[in-house]
Amino acid sequence: MRPILKSRKLANVCYDIRGPVLERARQMEEEGHHIIKLNIGNPATFGFDVPEEILQDVIRNLSDASGYCDSKGLFAARKAIMHYTQEKQIKNVQLDDIFIGNGVSELVVLAMQALLDNGDEVLIPMPDYPLWTAAVVLSGGVAKHYLCDEESGWLPNLDDIRAKITPKTRAIVIINPNNPTGALYPNELLLEIIEIARQHQLIIYADEIYDKILYEQATHTSIASLAEDVLFVTFNGLSKNYRAAGFRSGWAVVSGEKNHARDYIAGLNMLASMRLCANVPSQFGIQTALGGYQSIYDLTLPTGRLMRQRDVAWRLLTDIPGVTCFKPQSALYLFPRLDPEIYPIEDDQKFALELLLEEKVLIVQGTGFNWMKPDHFRVVFLPNADDLTEAVGRIAHFLQHYRKR
Ligand code: PLP
Numbered sequence: 001m002r003p004i005l006k007s008r009k010l011a012n013v014c015y016d017i018r019g020p021v022l023e024r025a026r027q028m029e030e031e032g033h034h035i036i037k038l039n040i041g042n043p044a045t046f047g048f049d050v051p052e053e054i055l056q057d058v059i060r061n062l063s064d065a066s067g068y069c070d071s072k073g074l075f076a077a078r079k080a081i082m083h084y085t086q087e088k089q090i091k092n093v094q095l096d097d098i099f100i101g102n103g104v105s106e107l108v109v110l111a112m113q114a115l116l117d118n119g120d121e122v123l124i125p126m127p128d129y130p131l132w133t134a135a136v137v138l139s140g141g142v143a144k145h146y147l148c149d150e151e152s153g154w155l156p157n158l159d160d161i162r163a164k165i166t167p168k169t170r171a172i173v174i175i176n177p178n179n180p181t182g183a184l185y186p187n188e189l190l191l192e193i194i195e196i197a198r199q200h201q202l203i204i205y206a207d208e209i210y211d212k213i214l215y216e217q218a219t220h221t222s223i224a225s226l227a228e229d230v231l232f233v234t235f236n237g238l239s240k241n242y243r244a245a246g247f248r249s250g251w252a253v254v255s256g257e258k259n260h261a262r263d264y265i266a267g268l269n270m271l272a273s274m275r276l277c278a279n280v281p282s283q284f285g286i287q288t289a290l291g292g293y294q295s296i297y298d299l300t301l302p303t304g305r306l307m308r309q310r311d312v313a314w315r316l317l318t319d320i321p322g323v324t325c326f327k328p329q330s331a332l333y334l335f336p337r338l339d340p341e342i343y344p345i346e347d348d349q350k351f352a353l354e355l356l357l358e359e360k361v362l363i364v365q366g367t368g369f370n371w372m373k374p375d376h377f378r379v380v381f382l383p384n385a386d387d388l389t390e391a392v393g394r395i396a397h398f399l400q401h402y403r404k405r
Helices: 020-030 052-060 075-087 103-115 131-138 158-163 187-200 259-274 286-290 296-300 305-318 348-359 385-403
Strands: 098-101 121-126 142-149 169-175 203-207 231-237 250-256 377-380
Touching (some): 020 348, 052 286, 075 098, 098 103, 103 131, 121 131, 131 142, 231 259
Parallel strands (some): 121 142, 121 169, 169 203
């Protein structure tokens, strides 16, 4: 029989966070092994519960949530998102500029499919959250990775961005706060990125899904609040700030220079209509989530669970000889570097697999984030301090033997 092949469109699409190493971990769990998982930023599975009032709103409204809603989302939810954009100083956002989706993930793909013709280029950070690269490639585009400099706290390298612009470049993506590095971008840098976008007429896509997960009283600026003459699409949602990743609820907000983007916006509207609407029950939680008390801040205080876990994981990792790591200012991840002189890794997926098999610890290799060398890996610091201590101890043990090979 003729083999059934997947579409050629998928040939270069890659999402290693849920790749072959995770598959092996699943098999091991079925065989009865206990794996410590430092691989996925899914707060609820580590005892970070969704705030009760959000849950209650979803439950109370469930009987009214069986029908489709407007393709862009429920009125009250979009109104709350509109108010949130006002709080974040993003100017002139109307209800019609807001698209609610099944998580940011769906909207990223939708935004790329509405934009790209074959061969169009999009500037994407390196390392990235790999959904962005995958969405560009799936949509026929070319992902051009610009360097984020580890030495400068993982900030985007503006010269590299400029050097990678061609007549085919359509947009630049920034992930701020950043996954996987934990970097938070200063306003001066955001203004420089805007200036580049202005000069080359690029859309700025800003993934800000971690904008409330900030440590040491850091503050976040939405890049879209800093200019009105560039087109911005800003992404956020319930998955991280509100620990409700399983609700699959996110949004995209179009702002800035919308007049010249009418055709693109019509494309977004069409794709949003084609998928009818996003999951309705979870949209009933959005208004409650965005208003009132923001319990995420309890977790990021020095006494809060997230900040304590960040500190434990960072300290233990950087105590390992040959391991260095930027201390995250935001988000849920550490992206340590393994000194290649000490740990000459050639294939970091193999490295992650060996760590899993030998120590039952699951991480994601740096190349899974489109990082250029096999010398980094990502650790999620959502597990409790005891599990993190145990896991990093096992990583240290593994590395000690790895050196002697
Ligand atoms: N953007 C970034 C930077 C992420 O880290 C994630 C999930 O880890 C997403 C988007 C996906 O978010 P959602 O759950 O809303 O689809």
